[in-house]
Amino acid sequence: MRRADLRGPRPRLDRRRHIVTADFADIALAGTVASAWYVDPVTMTCIVPRTALRSAGDAAAGAVSELLFGEDFDLFDTVGDWGHGRSAHDHYTGWVPMAALGDKVGTAAHSVTARAAPLFAAADIKAAVLAELPFGARVDGEWQADFLALASGGYLHRRHLAPPPATPIAVAHGFAGAPYLWGGRTPFGIDCSGLVQASLAACGIAAPRDSDQQRDTLGRAVAFADRQGGDLVFFPGHVGILVDADTLFHANAYWMTTRAEPLADVIARLSAAGVAQPVTAVRRL
Numbered sequence: 001m002r003r004a005d006l007r008g009p010r011p012r013l014d015r016r017r018h019i020v021t022a023d024f025a026d027i028a029l030a031g032t033v034a035s036a037w038y039v040d041p042v043t044m045t046c047i048v049p050r051t052a053l054r055s056a057g058d059a060a061a062g063a064v065s066e067l068l069f070g071e072d073f074d075l076f077d078t079v080g081d082w083g084h085g086r087s088a089h090d091h092y093t094g095w096v097p098m099a100a101l102g103d104k105v106g107t108a109a110h111s112v113t114a115r116a117a118p119l120f121a122a123a124d125i126k127a128a129v130l131a132e133l134p135f136g137a138r139v140d141g142e143w144q145a146d147f148l149a150l151a152s153g154g155y156l157h158r159r160h161l162a163p164p165p166a167t168p169i170a171v172a173h174g175f176a177g178a179p180y181l182w183g184g185r186t187p188f189g190i191d192c193s194g195l196v197q198a199s200l201a202a203c204g205i206a207a208p209r210d211s212d213q214q215r216d217t218l219g220r221a222v223a224f225a226d227r228q229g230g231d232l233v234f235f236p237g238h239v240g241i242l243v244d245a246d247t248l249f250h251a252n253a254y255w256m257t258t259r260a261e262p263l264a265d266v267i268a269r270l271s272a273a274g275v276a277q278p279v280t281a282v283r284r285l
Contacts, residue, residue, distance in 0.1 A: 016064075016210065017091045019076050019084075026076065041074035041085055047102035047152065049131050050186055053094035057082030063183030065092050065209055066194070070108040070138030073101060090197070092209040105151060108138035110161050113202070115174060115187040117160035123147040130154045134186035135174070136198055168199040168285070169230055169241050172249050175199075178258040180251050190258060192239050195251045196232060199241065205285065211239040219283040227282050233263065234281040235270060 013033070019026040025035035052063040057079050065087065067073055072088035073096060083101060086093040112133050120127040123144050131154070133139070139156060141148045147155040165171050172195055174187070181189025185198055193211040200207045200218075207214055215234045222231065229244040240250030243260055251258040254269065270278035 014213075016093055016213075017086070017208075019086060019093055021077075021084075024077070039076050041076045043088065043104050044073050044075050044083075044101040045104045046071050046073060046096075046100055048100045049133050049137065050188065051096050051100040052183060053087065053092065053096055055094060057084065057095040059097075061095065063181075064094050065090075065183050066185040067096055067100065068137045068185065069133050070140075072104060075101065089201075090207070090209050102152075106140055108140045110139050110148065111164075111202070112137040112139065112156070112160055113162055113164045114160035117156050119150070119154040119156060120147070121154065123149065123155045125157065127155070134188055136186060136201065164202040166203070167230065168196075168203050168205070169243060169249065171199040171202045172196075172241050175251070175258045176260075178251065180253050180256045180258065182253075184251075190251045192251045195258060196239050196241060200285070211237060214239060215281050215283065219285040222282050222284045224279055224282055228284075230285065232283045232285070233279060234283070235266070235278055236275060236280060240266070 013020060020033055024037040024039045025033050027038040027040045030038045046067045046069055049069050051067050053065040053067055054061040055064050067087055073085050074088055075083045075085040077084040078098060081098055082095045083098045084095050112135055115135055116132040118129045119131045119133055121130050139150055141150040146158045149155055175190055175195055178187045178190050182191050184190040185194040193209060193214060196214055197207045197209060207218055227242060227245050229242050231242045233240055233242060233248060240248040243249050246263050247260050248263045248266055249260045267278045
């Protein structure tokens with residue numbers, strides 16, 4: 001028998017990003033975290049338009065994020081009909097139904113840029129619609145005139161895969177009117193940090209999932225007085241994108257939708273609720 005002896009301070013791991021359970025840990029943490037077993041994950045792919053990433057393997061468990069069609073998922077464990085792992089693009093951990101996952105085949109080279117893209121049964125706009133893929137879904141296939149024939153079946157029109165707007169705030173405006181949904185990442189429902197993440201991703205900027213993670217890692221800090229359009233403004237548990245110095249675009253639970261409103265109104269609302277420091281940071285990308 002060989003004994004492992006880890007010395008030094010116990011690391012503080014963000015469980016939103018690291019897989020550590022009472023039974024096993026991510027093999028990448030070997031030598032950092034003591035565990036009876038280390039697991040090397042199997043990469044799978046989301047095969048449904050969208051599925052909630054939940055806090056536990058139970059349909060009644062709260063959603064913490066969302067996995068979209070074509071996005072990879074690093075699977076560490078299965079319990080019944082549920083898989084435990086993390087989304088590959090932002091390393092956010094959670095549980096998804098195994099029925100939503102399939103074998104990874106190739107690399108998705110295209111992203112859906114329409115709010116919702118009909119997946120046609122044939123290369124014809126009059127064909128039956130098999131599903132609607134949300135903004136941000138990842139796809140690959142072969143072009144047949146104006147349609148991309150997906151390897152998994154179905155056809156997407158070229159227009160729904162067109163390049164997105166050039167700036168994050170322009171992308172964000174495409175979500176106007178999307179209902180507020182905790183854990184959501186699409187125009188079918190989105191939360192504040194999901195809006196920021198999706199808007200940045202469309203412009204080639206990787207961002208973590210939650211607003212506190214975004215505040216701590218994205219861009220550089222600027223003074224509130226120096227804010228300008230395109231900056232990210234952070235509040236306790238919330239984030240939005242400035243349209244201009246005085247207008248915030250955000251997905252918010254107050255209005256239960258995604259919209260622009262005066263920044264001063266947001267600050268006043270928080271102040272009236274007793275928040276001593278409504279704005280916690282302004283970050284410029």
